[in-house]
Amino acid sequence: MATEAKQAVTRTGAAKAEPGRQSLKSAATRARLIDATIRCIVQHGYANTVTPMVAAEAGLSRGAMLHHFVSGDALIRATIVELHERRLKAFRRASQANLGDVRSMVRDYWQQLQKPGFIAFQELAMAARTDAALAEILLPLQSEFTQRFQALAGQLYPDWVQESERLSLAMALSQILMEGIQIASLTGAMDKQLVEPLLDFLEMSVVALRPGQGNDSTMSNEQ
Amino acid sequence: MATEAKQAVTRTGAAKAEPGRQSLKSAATRARLIDATIRCIVQHGYANTVTPMVAAEAGLSRGAMLHHFVSGDALIRATIVELHERRLKAFRRASQANLGDVRSMVRDYWQQLQKPGFIAFQELAMAARTDAALAEILLPLQSEFTQRFQALAGQLYPDWVQESERLSLAMALSQILMEGIQIASLTGAMDKQLVEPLLDFLEMSVVALRPGQGNDSTMSNEQ
DNA sequence: ACAAAAAAACATGCTTGCATGCTTTTTTAT
DNA sequence: ATAAAAAAGCATGCAAGCATGTTTTTTTGT
Numbered sequence: 001m002a003t004e005a006k007q008a009v010t011r012t013g014a015a016k017a018e019p020g021r022q023s024l025k026s027a028a029t030r031a032r033l034i035d036a037t038i039r040c041i042v043q044h045g046y047a048n049t050v051t052p053m054v055a056a057e058a059g060l061s062r063g064a065m066l067h068h069f070v071s072g073d074a075l076i077r078a079t080i081v082e083l084h085e086r087r088l089k090a091f092r093r094a095s096q097a098n099l100g101d102v103r104s105m106v107r108d109y110w111q112q113l114q115k116p117g118f119i120a121f122q123e124l125a126m127a128a129r130t131d132a133a134l135a136e137i138l139l140p141l142q143s144e145f146t147q148r149f150q151a152l153a154g155q156l157y158p159d160w161v162q163e164s165e166r167l168s169l170a171m172a173l174s175q176i177l178m179e180g181i182q183i184a185s186l187t188g189a190m191d192k193q194l195v196e197p198l199l200d201f202l203e204m205s206v207v208a209l210r211p212g213q214g215n216d217s218t219m220s221n222e223q
Numbered sequence: 224m225a226t227e228a229k230q231a232v233t234r235t236g237a238a239k240a241e242p243g244r245q246s247l248k249s250a251a252t253r254a255r256l257i258d259a260t261i262r263c264i265v266q267h268g269y270a271n272t273v274t275p276m277v278a279a280e281a282g283l284s285r286g287a288m289l290h291h292f293v294s295g296d297a298l299i300r301a302t303i304v305e306l307h308e309r310r311l312k313a314f315r316r317a318s319q320a321n322l323g324d325v326r327s328m329v330r331d332y333w334q335q336l337q338k339p340g341f342i343a344f345q346e347l348a349m350a351a352r353t354d355a356a357l358a359e360i361l362l363p364l365q366s367e368f369t370q371r372f373q374a375l376a377g378q379l380y381p382d383w384v385q386e387s388e389r390l391s392l393a394m395a396l397s398q399i400l401m402e403g404i405q406i407a408s409l410t411g412a413m414d415k416q417l418v419e420p421l422l423d424f425l426e427m428s429v430v431a432l433r434p435g436q437g438n439d440s441t442m443s444n445e446q
Numbered sequence: 447a448c449a450a451a452a453a454a455a456c457a458t459g460c461t462t463g464c465a466t467g468c469t470t471t472t473t474t475a476t
Numbered sequence: 477a478t479a480a481a482a483a484a485g486c487a488t489g490c491a492a493g494c495a496t497g498t499t500t501t502t503t504t505g506t
Contacts, residue, residue, distance in 0.1 A: 025471090026485075045353035047270030050461060064486045066463075125410035126349050130268035139411045146412060169424060172417045173400075179412075180403020187348035188362045189369060189402075194395045201392060205428065249451075273495060285496095287452040294497070 030068050030078070033058045037079045042116045046123040051075075076124075077137055083121050084141045087112075088148065095152050102206050105156070106174060106199060113182040122183060149175060163211050170209040177202050253291050253301070256281045260302045265339045269346040274298075299347075300360055306344050307364045310335075311371065318375050325429050328379070329397060329422060336405040345406060372398060386434050393432040400425050 036058035040049040051072050055065045069075040090112055098104030112118065125142070128134035153171045154160070160167045181198055184190035259281035263272040274295050278288045292298040313335055321327030335341065348365070351357035376394045377383070383390045404421055407413035 029485080043353070045270075045350065047268075047350070048353060051463095052461075061487045062462095063464095063488070067485065067487095071463075072461095122410075123349070125412065126346070127268065127270070128411070129409050130266070130271060135411070142410070142412045146414065165420070168414075168417060169420050172414065172421060173424065176403040176407055176413070176421065177396075177400055180399040180406065183403070183406060184399055186352055187345075187365070188351070188358070189348065189365045190399070191369065191391075191395065194391060197388070197392050198395060198399065201396065201428075205424075252451085274497095275495075284453045286454065286499095289497075290451065290453095295495090 026068065029058075029060070029064075033060065033065060033068060033075060034079050034082050037075055038083065038116060038120045041079075041120040041123050046120075046127045073133070076134070079120075080124060080134075080137055080141070083117055083124075084145070086117050087121070087145060091148065091152065095156065100156050102210075103203055106178070106203050106206070109174065110178055110199060113178055118179075118182065119186065122179075122186070146175070157210070159212070160210060166209050166211065170206045173209075174202060174206060249291065252281075252283070252287075256283070256288060256291060256298060257302050257305050260298055261306065261339060261343045264302075264343040264346050269343075269350045296356070299357070302343075303347060303357075303360050303364070306340055306347075307368070309340050310344070310368060314371065314375065318379065323379050325433070326426055329401070329426050329429070332397065333401055333422060336401055341402075341405065342409065345402075345409070369398070380433070382435070383433060389432045389434065393429045396432075397425060397429060 033054065036054050037049065040054050040057055044053065051065065052062055054075065055062045058065070065075070069078065094105075094108045094112075098108060124134065124138060128138040150168060150171055153167055157167070160170075177198070181190060181195055185192070185195070256277065259277050260272065263277050263280055267276065274288065275285055277298065278285045281288065288298075292301065317328070317331045317335075321331060347357065347361060351361040373391060373394055376390055380390070383393075400421070404413060404418055408415070408418070
């Protein structure tokens with residue numbers, strides 16, 4: 001088991017400054033531990049993810065694990081960074097693929113939310129609410145993500161930038177609604193039959209918020 | 224703190240079959256423990272809510288607490304039922320207050336989500352994802368709530384019942400979006416400045432989904 | 447005085463961090 | 477080039493801390 005090691009070096013970015021080093025095996029093991037952590041969080045929840053569990057999932061002893069990560073906290077911290085980088089990477093990829101197509105953008109982000117990374121991130125985000133140490137790491141990343149989300153939108157829809165308020169609204173609506181649907185699905189508060197209609201409605205709403213698309217009834221009651 | 228005790232007898236439904244007993248003080252203590260549990264879940268998260276903490280919050284010893292609730296599990300179970308009943312009670316109240324006014328309905332549910340009960344419920348819902356015992360209690364209640372949500376809608380907007388698909392969509396949109404906004408706020412993924420615009424947009428969308436309101440562009444690409 | 451409520455004491459299990467050896471790989475020196 | 481030295485990866489074991497549930501003792505109220 002665990003034969004996918006080479007490319008892991010670049011993934012964690014934790015290797016020494018020198019490129020080809022003797023212990024790139026170390027980086028592979030670190031990556032294996034982080035992957036195991038994500039899997040455990042998804043499967044058992046963050047609260048129930050304990051160090052022996054992660055070590056077993058990674059096929060390592062607890063001692064070996066604490067050799068690579070000084071403490072359980074350090075592991076979690078590295079996992080968060082890894083998740084954030086994956087999030088951004090998937091983002092860059094998406095921004096190159098579909099240019100200006102609302103439908104693709106919605107479906108792309110929806111696909112993103114199906115991956116285990118989102119579940120793990122959501123678990124951590126909820127935990128951070130009552131864990132100051134976690135919040136200190138997570139909150140800045142949340143802000144950075146939302147910010148890049150907006151920046152990407154401005155890049156994909158240049159004609160939209162003038163109406164920045166509507167652009168922000170459309171992006172926030174997309175992010176919040178889709179993540180809300182996914183969370184509700186995870187917690188059993190969502191009728192699966194309504195998912196597609198909701199996504200369709202979201203698409204329509206985003207299109208309607210785009211300038212020069214007719215339909216100017218938005219926020220008719222505010223200024 | 225915690226002086227609303229008498230009615231707690233009916234609230235937990237766990238009192239003896241006999242109505243008025245000398246030791247209705249017991250019911251008061253039970254209610255105090257449940258309130259303390261909710262407070263702990265909100266403040267420290269479900270995962271970090273431990274029995275000594277709840278006892279201290281309730282001003283009781285751990286021994287006394289286990290006298291009223293055989294185990295920590297029993298306490299949590301009672302707390303869930305209590306939260307569910309509060310949810311439904313607030314619901315009945317809202318359904319009598321604002322009849323057919325979309326704006327009131329949206330703002331009412333939004334107010335509901337500000338109360339600690341929602342935070343506690345969300346904590347439990349997330350925990351239930353990876354806790355089979357919790358899920359067994361929580362999932363049926365989630366379904367019941369969503370169902371009543373729909374039922375209330377049909378009662379408030381009789382002219383809407385014919386178009387059941389649109390009604391379901393509007394209700395799901397309202398619930399998911401508002402809860403999504405609140406969750407995102409709790410986890411630091413929400414720009415506070417966008418909350419009001421989103422709520423305004425939701426109101427507009429729900430109105431647009433109501434039949435006989437003009438604007439028939441909904442889901443133009445489906446069937 | 448008697449029964450229920452509350453407190454205290456006890457025993458168990460689990461998680462964590464640290465310290466101790468063993469093996470493998472890389473470096474260094476002749 | 478090869479053997480010794482150093483370092484890094486890895487595994488096992490141990491003690492402390494804490495949460496849980498049970499049992500026993502004290503208090504309170506009728």
